[in-house]
Amino acid sequence: MKKTILIVEDEDILREIVKDYLLNGGYEVLEAADGNEALSLFEEHEVHLVILDIMLPEVDGWSVCRRIRKSSNVPIIMLTARSDEDDTLLGFELGADDYVTKPYSPQILLARVKRLIESRYSTKHRKAAEDALASCGIDVHFPSRTVRLDGEMIRLTHTEFEILTYLMQNPGIIITREQLIMKVWGYEFTGDDRTVNSHIRNLRHKLGMKANLIVTVIRSGYKFEAKR
Structure with a gap:
């Protein structure tokens, strides 16, 4: 079964680029342009990983991360245009699993998604x-x-x-x-x-x-x- 990735990004062009890479990588994709839409999609669908921008309209990425973590341990990769290390640490403290600073390579982001998905949902046989x-x-x-x-x-x-x-x-x-x-x-x-x-x-x-x-x-x- 294909895994579903939720992209939360208010920049349309960037969201489309990431979406194309994920689709080519074999994933199903859900898109949200703001925090409220992201939370609604997360509640309505089975989501296996969230790519979450911090600077969002209405509800910021930190708040979205905090809300998701109240009910789920789904892997979260946070995106930011800010390079302040304190922002990065705050994301981790709220429960993010990974952090990517803009500008970034979509190929590298896809590699990180694959790593988290394979690690989290591996179906390899265990004794x-x-x-x-x-x-x-x-x-x-x-x-x-x-x-x-x-x-x-x-x-x-x-x-x-x-x-x-x-x-x-x-x-x-x-x-x-x-x-x-x-x-x-x-x-x-x-x-x-x-x-x-x-x-x-x-x-x-x-x-x-x-x-x-x-x-x-x-x-x-x-x-x-x-x-x-």
Whole structure:
């Protein structure tokens, strides 16, 4: 089944260019020119990924992202013409999975879409023993991409889920930021350590009392340290 991408972009020409690339890439496409239209389309259709411009009329991209994250962990790529790193970090704090600064290459955007789609919705066969992962009260179910903390469901974004499971699959092993970036993003990284730190901070917040399971190793990276 084709995956559906929602493009939220108020510049008609740019939206059409991105639409053409996505259609040629084999995706179904929904289009919105403002935040209210985007939220209506998201509620009415099954959307597998959102490409979301920040500077939108009526309801801005940050507000749209915040609203979507209240009910869904669908991957979100945010677009902006602003290069301020604080804007980028705010997007991540609201739950965005990726961030692209204008002007950008449509081919690169398509590659990022494919990466997130394949990672999020992969149907590759798993052995039954690999369907689940559990440690220290954290239970992961890979087919449904759900996480329970002491029996209670917690909602993670795509990126947070990837970071957590990668660390849990390598308990006690220091994972460098470079390894984390290649595993989770899978392409040439244009951010800095603050981008990775922002995702880790969000993940720790959602883990609550279990946040100390993710240990920062100064000047090295992170590791999942199971407590006995």
